[in-house]
Amino acid sequence: MDYVGIVLVSHSPKLVEGLLDIIRQVIHDVPIEIAGGTNEMEIGTSVEKIMSAITAANTGKGVLVFYDLGSAKMNAEVALEMLDSIQVKIIDAPLVEGAYVAAVESNMGKSLDKVYETVIREF
Amino acid sequence: MELGVLDIVKWFELSNEKIQQNKDYLTSLDRPIGDGDHGINMARGYQETVNKINTVDYAEPSAVLKDAAMVLLSKVGGASGPLYGTAFLKMSVAVKGMVVLNLRTLTGGLAAALAGIKQRGKSELGEKTMIDIWGPVVDYFTKGEISSAGLMEIVSSALETSKETMATKGRAAYFKEKSIGHLDPGSASSFYIFEALAEVIKEKE
Numbered sequence: 001m002d003y004v005g006i007v008l009v010s011h012s013p014k015l016v017e018g019l020l021d022i023i024r025q026v027i028h029d030v031p032i033e034i035a036g037g038t039n040e041m042e043i044g045t046s047v048e049k050i051m052s053a054i055t056a057a058n059t060g061k062g063v064l065v066f067y068d069l070g071s072a073k074m075n076a077e078v079a080l081e082m083l084d085s086i087q088v089k090i091i092d093a094p095l096v097e098g099a100y101v102a103a104v105e106s107n108m109g110k111s112l113d114k115v116y117e118t119v120i121r122e123f
Numbered sequence: 124m125e126l127g128v129l130d131i132v133k134w135f136e137l138s139n140e141k142i143q144q145n146k147d148y149l150t151s152l153d154r155p156i157g158d159g160d161h162g163i164n165m166a167r168g169y170q171e172t173v174n175k176i177n178t179v180d181y182a183e184p185s186a187v188l189k190d191a192a193m194v195l196l197s198k199v200g201g202a203s204g205p206l207y208g209t210a211f212l213k214m215s216v217a218v219k220g221m222v223v224l225n226l227r228t229l230t231g232g233l234a235a236a237l238a239g240i241k242q243r244g245k246s247e248l249g250e251k252t253m254i255d256i257w258g259p260v261v262d263y264f265t266k267g268e269i270s271s272a273g274l275m276e277i278v279s280s281a282l283e284t285s286k287e288t289m290a291t292k293g294r295a296a297y298f299k300e301k302s303i304g305h306l307d308p309g310s311a312s313s314f315y316i317f318e319a320l321a322e323v324i325k326e327k328e
């Protein structure tokens with residue numbers, strides 16, 4: 001089965017590594033990619049990292065992008081504009097709980113729109 | 124006034140010099156109302172931009188702006204990366220196909236850049252961001268007559284005005300009233316960018 005992919009964008013690599021650990025304890029099959037920190041692994045965000053994460057998380061059913069703050073969202077939007085062949089949605093939701101809910105929903109085989117709606121309704 | 128490829132390259136070189144010289148100052152502005160990385164971000168991004176555009180022979184200003192935009196997007200690492208990157212990308216599109224920029228087309232390019240920043244940041248004038256500099260600059264250019272001295276007056280007073288406002292966008296917005304009285308780091312870097320443009324224009328006067 002194909003799943004909606006999930007991308008976790010944060011200023012800190014450690015933050016999203018930890019979040020991925022939490023989700024992976026429960027959800028194993030959903031593609032989840034992280035884009036944490038700058039290219040130099042410093043605090044910040046990177047368009048390139050976000051673009052590779054989106055590409056890697058896409059299995060054809062689209063990708064939902066979660067972000068922490070500030071430039072993370074702006075860079076996610078730049079990445080989305082550059083990757084017009086992939087169906088991508090950026091979601092305004094709490095990073096930790098939102099991504100957890102999305103992973104569970106995606107694991108049920110739901111579509112990108114359905115996963116998105118459920119997370120939005122939840123918060 | 125006409126600006127060609129070499130003038131636009133010069134604009135980025137002069138901006139870079141000012142940003143490198145004021146790297147610590149820009150970072151110090153970002154410390155009380157931000158995360159203290161603006162000077163580091165801008166110095167890295169502008170240095171890489173100049174390194175890139177000095178290796179290419181460009182046919183038109185639009186191509187210089189596009190390369191600069193792509194480098195800034197990928198190298199800056201903070202909010203100013205997507206903001207300046209989007210600005211110069213929109214400017215590049217607006218002046219595509221023109222071998223030289225005159226006042227009218229340069230104004231069109233700057234207006235497109237400003238629209239790009241507003242769209243990317245979802246912000247407007249008066250929110251204590253770089254828009255507080257870009258907005259008045261575009262208004263000034265739109266009047267149809269410019270001078271390097273006039274441009275400097277506009278950016279200097281815009282920077283002072285912005286200092287007394289409260290931030291409602293970006294990291295500084297978390298500081299609410301405490302942001303009043305502090306200079307916005309992105310407005311300060313935009314000040315240097317337009318000071319550099321004023322120097323390029325002065326050469327033509």
Ligand SMILES: Nc1ncnc2c1ncn2[C@@H]1O[C@H](COP(=O)(O)OP(=O)(O)OP(=O)(O)O)[C@@H](O)[C@H]1O
Nearest residue numbers: 070071161201202203244246252253292293308309
């Ligand atoms: N939403 C926005 N709209 C317009 N300009 C903004 C916005 N957010 C930040 N800025 C500008 O960017 C400058 C900060 O740039 P800087 O490179 O320090 O990014 P940052 O805020 O540290 O990024 P991050 O979001 O990654 O923490 C601010 O001083 C402001 O001028």
Ligand SMILES: [Mg+2]
Nearest residue numbers: 157158160161
């Ligand atoms: Mg900063």
